[in-house]
Amino acid sequence: MSALKIALAGASGRMGRMLIETVLATPSVQLVGVYERANSALIGQDAGAFLGQRTGVSVSNEMHAVLAAADCLIDFTRPEGTLAHLQAASEHGVKLVIGTTGFTPAQRAEIEAAASRVPIVLAPNMSVGVNVTFKLLELAARLLASDYDIEIIEAHHRHKVDAPSGTALKMGEIVAQAVGRDLAEVAVYGREGVTGERKPSTIGFATVRGGDIVGDHTVLFAGAGERIEITHKSASRVSYAQGALRAAHFLADKPNGLFDMQDVLGLR
Ligand SMILES: NC(=O)C1=CN([C@@H]2O[C@H](COP(=O)(O)OP(=O)(O)OC[C@H]3O[C@@H](n4cnc5c(N)ncnc54)[C@H](O)[C@@H]3O)[C@@H](O)[C@H]2O)C=CC1
């Protein structure tokens, strides 16, 4: 079987670098294109230069050239970048794995519309561990129901620009749905001053930013006389990169449609 041809966006980013390293170490995939923004010092350099490796693939700011030989584009950038890349990928019939977070509902609708033309995996967290944690949360929330207060706490590195994390928001959606609430109505994003007592149906979010924390998420179910904490901690970005490659393989035989990592991992 021939290797899956992968193009990457966001070459200089934390995830971009981890993806380049992971693709180069994975025999079932081949790096065929690497994109970075025009103002980047990396343009024209070999994509493996930061690893001391020669790949023969130069970093380019011409998305159409980057996509020309690709089966799948993996994008971990920023919402505005992802939407531009989505447009180019759908023109080329290139499948998409999107790890970027922080989309507005309107931006998400654009991704959904594009999925009628090309298949897309869109997931705020590609790690197997987080996706299994989602299942644990669903079960815990359903069993504990309204007797326990639900709070979601996430911590990330100092460079992260969106809050709460995409993963924390997804966890909120999962637990809200499991207890029959609409997250948009019950979410409380941070507290300050004289807030009054906690309303029982709310789901609170707390965000920590500091240092090089890769990504920690805890969902706290606090009841009378006890509490349950379900926590996932990432120690390396490699699990996200490996998940993204699993997602790319999953898309290989899909003509179109919007999927997430629960689909990829068979966790539905
Ligand atoms: N789904 C998942 O498993 C994970 C998702 N993420 C998400 O991936 C995204 C990137 O994270 P990091 O690599 O840590 O960020 P980063 O800041 O290290 O890298 C961002 C990359 O995107 C590029 N970029 C920024 N704006 C752009 C634009 N308008 N057009 C094109 N390219 C643009 C930058 O040049 C850079 O290469 C974030 O949204 C983050 O939340 C991060 C880790 C795991």
Ligand SMILES: O=C(O)C1=N[C@H](C(=O)O)C[C@H](O)C1
């Ligand atoms: O920006 C990050 O680093 C991460 N972003 C994702 C998110 O917003 O959930 C996934 C992971 O937590 C790392």
